[in-house]
Amino acid sequence: MEICIHCKDGDEQLCTFAAWPGLSSFDGGFSENILVPSYRFLIKIDKKYGLKPEELAPLTDAGLTPYRAIKKVRHLLCPGSSIAVFGIGGLGSHGIQYAKLLAPNSKL
Numbered sequence: 001m002e003i004c005i006h007c008k009d010g011d012e013q014l015c016t017f018a019a020w021p022g023l024s025s026f027d028g029g030f031s032e033n034i035l036v037p038s039y040r041f042l043i044k045i046d047k048k049y050g051l052k053p054e055e056l057a058p059l060t061d062a063g064l065t066p067y068r069a070i071k072k073v074r075h076l077l078c079p080g081s082s083i084a085v086f087g088i089g090g091l092g093s094h095g096i097q098y099a100k101l102l103a104p105n106s107k108l
Contacts, residue, residue, distance in 0.1 A: 007040075010068070058090075066095030070102050077103035 006014040036042060045051055059067075070083075077083065083099045085092045 003038075010072075059094075062090040063094045063098075066091050067098050070095060070098040074103045077105070079105040080107070081105075082107045 004015050004017060006012065006016075012018065045056065081103075083103065085095045085099070088096075
């Protein structure tokens with residue numbers, strides 16, 4: 001698997017070699033077990049939180065988009081700065097939660 005400059009910068013959506021488990025030629029996401037081509041697709045979940053796979057699954061889609069957006073601008077968010085969230089659907093509600101976690105001194 002190639003890793004391009006976009007992937008290294010965290011902009012996988014721009015990758016010309018894009019391949020994601022369950023969407024490309026890898027095993028489907030509804031499989032009990034799937035092979036992943038890189039450690040970049042894995043995260044370690046602390047068992048002390050007691051989270052189940054079905055509770056974590058939405059974070060791989062609806063949660064990832066706003067997470068990346070907030071993460072990219074959080075260095076600009078100092079005490080007293082504001083964050084605007086347009087729309088309070090699935091992405092917007094995740095965005096508000098991430099903003100509270102990643103930029104706790106900002107106003108929403």
